[in-house]
Amino acid sequence: MEDLVAHLPRLRRYARALTGDRHLADDLVQDTLERALARSSLWQRGSRLDSWLLTIMHNLFVNQVRAHARHATEALDELPAEPAQRAMQTDALEVRDLNGALLALPVEQRAVLLLVTLDERSYEETARILDIPVGTVMSRLSRARERLRQLLDGGVQAAPALKVVK
Amino acid sequence: MNRPLDADLHAWADGRLDAARAAEIDAWLAGHPEEEARLLDWKRQKELLHAAFDPVLEEPVPARLVDAARRPPRVWRLAAAFGWLAIGVVVGYLLRGVKPGDATAPALARNAAIAHVVYTPEVRHPVEVGADQEAHLVQWLSKRLGTPLKTPHFAAQGFDLVGGRLLPGERGPVAQFMYQDRGGRRLTLYVKTDSDNRDTAFRYAQEGKIGVFYWLDGRLGYALSGEMPRAELLAIAESAYRQLNP
Structure with a gap:
């Protein structure tokens, strides 16, 4: 498999916009990379690696959102305060x-x-x-x-x- | 001209129409100012999104992500992929010569020896946290094992700390510290929590070519593994014991 590092900036940008949070976004990117490497045999050579990574990321994120919604009531107290946006x-x-x-x-x-x-x-x-x-x-x-x-x-x-x- | 398809309006806002089709849409929009305002808003949204998030492209990528992108599958993941067969074959080979009677060697010694033969051959990723972050390593493993840990040092015996990692044990997390001498020989100190709360003297087990000194010390069970003469390993085990019980 080609180097995943080259795709990191764009994956991070997309994840940042998708999650709205710097740390959640980077965690999502990391989960995506780990899953991609664990399942690299499923990647079809010749297909676009970045598209495949985005598919993995999307599925992970949707599952997270669903799990979060399911536990939202009891987990409300534990939610981290929304980090302030960089206001530069x-x-x-x-x-x-x-x-x-x-x-x-x-x-x-x-x-x-x-x-x-x-x-x-x-x-x-x-x-x-x-x-x-x-x-x-x-x-x-x-x-x-x-x-x-x-x-x-x-x-x-x-x-x-x-x-x-x- | 009839109202264009939504797909064409999106493509117009996204700048994806050929010139001829774009000109047709332009002409239609000229007569429909509300639609034009809407599409211009769409274009503006796109500009806003780029302005807000393109700076992320210029940020340095956190090291943990570069590591994650480059990391070959971890040994354990590989084992899962091949089934436990692969580990079984490797461990079986490395522990060859162990007689059936030896299988009664306590779980502590045996598990320590298995962890030793799995991780010491690792060239690129022998440990999860390196010795350069020793304070963090000790803090992290102490937290995971739920008891304060210490890393003994064996510089006097010629072995330096390489780092450590967290392992799954039978009853919870286990810590493994790894040491290496100038000749590339490696030692591991396997530390698990033990509910039995008793102390024992040193005991020795030979698992194939791997010698293991192990002992219980209150809440913790220790096993020092290495492929070296028993007397040399004992000297290091004694040093470990003294440092852990000052």
Whole structure:
């Protein structure tokens, strides 16, 4: 298998946006690497390694979110306080809003939005990574973008909120 | 022109349309300012996401992730992949010559010898935490075993600490410290918690080519393993005992 190190910066960027937290993101990347190495025989030579890593990461993250939701009630006390976002830039407030808005999206919509926009994946590749039909990618992308508009107040005056049909 | 498909609108916002199709959409948007505002918001979202998260690309990647990306499967994982057969064959080979009667050697000595032959041949990853982080190593293993541990030193006998690792034991976590001399010979000190709470004198077991001195000391059971003459190993075991019971 080719060197995984070259893929780390992009994996970290995606994980940071997906989890909204530096430490959770790096833990997720580490879990992804460990699983990938443990299952390297399942990687099909010739297929894109980075896509395969993203698939592993997505499945791990979805399972974590599900497990977390299941235990949310009893674990509430143990949750670490939300680490403060790095507020270094002048648009820090905007970044924080963006982070909060992203986290308000359902995981499946967030993943599609981030793969298409931040990671610049084609719609077809996004479908392959998430193992869903391209049509589902498009509908999730529509919902994610509209929801994000509402959350960021960007489109409030432009159009009434669309009723999203599942 | 009819309303374009959503897929085309997304592709327009993502800059993925060919020039001709993009121009058609532009023309349609000119007559639909609300749609245009919506699509411009989509483009703006993408710019915001890049502005917020692209700096991560420039951050130094934490060492633990580089390690995780480069780490070959751990010995134990490999064992799981091959089934325990592989370990069985290796251990069986290294412990060859052990007579059936020797199988009654206590679990402490036997498990220590097995851990010794599994980890001492490791070239790149003999330990999980190296001697350069000895304080962290001791703190970590003490925490996992639930009792304060100490690392004896055998510089006088020519062996330096390489580091240590955590192992699964029959009744919980076990610590293994590894030492090496200039000739590349390795010793391991295997430390487990013991509920029996009693002290014993040194006992010796020979597991194939591996000699093991083991003893119980209150809550802890120790086993020092090495492939060397019994007298030499005993001297080191005595040194360990003195350092652990000052």
